Amino acid sequence: MRKTFVGPQLRQLRRLNNHTQAEMAKRLGISPAYVNLLENNQRSLSVQVLLSLTESYGVDLKTLVQDQETNRLADLRAAVRDPVFSGPAPDLAELRGALDHAPGVAERFLQLYQNHRALMDQVKKIGGEGSARDLLLISPETAIHDYFRDRGNHFDALETAATALRDRVGGSADDMYTLLKRQLRVEHGIQTGLRRITDMPDSLRVFDEDEQIVHLSEALDHTNRIFQLAHVLGMVEATQIVDGLVDGSGIDTNAGRERLRVELNNYFAGAMLMPYDAFLELAEATLYDIDRLAAAFGVSFEQVCHRLTTLQRDGARGVPFFFLRVDRAGNVTKRFNATAFTLAEEGGSCPIWDIHGAFRVPGVIVPQFVELPEGGQFFTVSRTTDRPVFSRQTQDRRLVVAIGCERVHAERIGYAQRFNMDDPNLFSPIGINCQLCPRQACSQRAHQPLHMNLPIDAHRRGSTRYES
Known part of the structure; x- marks a missing residue:
């Protein structure tokens, strides 16, 4: 079993409660020296201490032991290598030390760097309108992307609910359209109707909750009709799970919360149509052959690609x-x-x-x-x-x-x-986009970088007009 180290989380929990190490030790029934070892990641967390923490401080087990170190370390490593910083970048040991001993500082540094990135991206789009505050706002899409990435793009509660639904639906992928219509009608009293394009010129799917009917546009192909029905089933069968995830997301704009709700229901639909264990087994057996996976589960190429990003269950x-x-x-x-x-x-x-x-x-x-x-x-x-x-x-x-x-x-x-x-x-040198890319002598450069000056020599013509 993997050892669980929670030093930074434990230190933060103690400070939030204004406790000394001795006071925490008394509550947990251990010695102050042992608390000190736990906080410095010199001892792993035992089940007994974990249960004591839950009983004494009311913390959620999953929240306490959730391992975000890999993502945070990758974020820090990418941030400190940005050309906006001069001099050699800190090595991995220094970055791990920052996460272990100063997690709050590291988190604020990443927030500052994220704001810097957002500002650099927004500078490109300045057209004379909008306030400075508008330029610094993080878009709902960015907030949702970061929310999914911080959780490894995997939601076990949705996976469990989707697998249970797939077992109830039964049948094969070949009959899925009929099976999902039946599931909606029999268990939820929701009918399904196919509408002409002239009747739904601007929509591909409309779920009328008052009339209890799902309208699908005939513009949708077969696989996407199935996916839209699976999405609606997520709306009615995984409501409590999705609501809990949205409420705990920290996203406070209506647009962001509704967008997140849509993406979580999309996640549920993909998990239901491509059950985790069977999908992972075939993916590994076929060396991640996307067309083979699409054929086996009766889904589209894009749906398979999206599902492949979610295979991050522990074990x-x-x-x-x-x-x-x-x-x-x-x-x-x-x-x-x-x-x-x-x-x-x-x-x-x-x-x-x-x-x-x-x-x-x-x-x-x-x-x-x-x-x-x-x-x-x-x-x-x-x-x-x-x-x-x-x-x-x-x-x-x-x-x-x-x-x-x-x-x-x-x-x-x-x-x-x-x-x-x-x-x-073998490797092609790419960048995120020209405004943020520090590469010199790139024949495809289309813009001057926002954060650095490229060398210019009037006596020499380089590979592009931006440097010589």
Whole structure:
């Protein structure tokens, strides 16, 4: 079993209650010296002490032992390598020391750096309107992305509820559309109706709670009709779980809370259609063959990619992936992350990344190894996905979906097996976007970086007009 160290959490709990180590020790029935060892991560937390903490301080077990160290360490490591800082970056030992002994300072540093990133992103969009306060606000999409990533993009309560529902529904993936309509009708009294596009010109699904009917647009293909019904089942069967997660999210805007509710119900739908254990088993057996998984579970390519990012259950983890979806203009329309990869929130991500080149070969999977400016190396897979087509004006409205993992996991993925991992030129040097990328002599640079000056020599022409 993995040892559980909770030094920073324990120290913070003691200080919140204005207790000395001796006072905490008396409450827990242990010695002050042992409390000191626990706070400095020199002893792991025993079950007996954990139960005493719950009884004496009323803390939730899961909250106390939740391990966010990996994400926080990755966040700190990426932040201190930003070119905005001069001099050598702190090493891993120093960063771990900061998390262990000054977690509050580390958390505030990350908040400050997040605000810096948000400001840098917003500076690009200044057009003469909006106040300074508007420029510093974190968007609902960013808040939700961070909420999912902080939890490893995995919600065990939703997984449990979704698996229980799938067992009740029974049947095979081939009959899922009929089975879900029956589930809604028999257990919840909700009917399902298919509507013409002229009747629903601006909607793909409308759930009328007063009339107890789900209207689906005929513009939806078969797999997406199934997904929308699974989403509605999440709305009526996992209401309490979703409400609890939303209330505990810390998101305080109505738009953010409603957006989070939608994404959590989407999570439930994916978990129900692709049950965790069966999905992970087939993913590992097929070396993460996305088309094989889509065929086996009767879902779309994009739905499989999204589901792959959620396989982070303790004791049964899959490859940790990030997920990104972009349109032709480079705008990011969806993003989820279970890795240390920094995902662009806005458009204009790096053209060297073949996520854009996938538009040239619709339906073809494009694999690529990439390296970020701070040295992180990742394996990515990109492919187009089609949107609903219901008129001449909506033809060829494709998006590109990309998933990726850290290099260390690439050997578990079939798409990576044809590459020579020892090739020094294997990794394409990419950035988040030009305004934030510190790379010099990049032939694809389209903007001057906001946070640094590139060298300019009037007697020399470099690879772009921004440096020489």
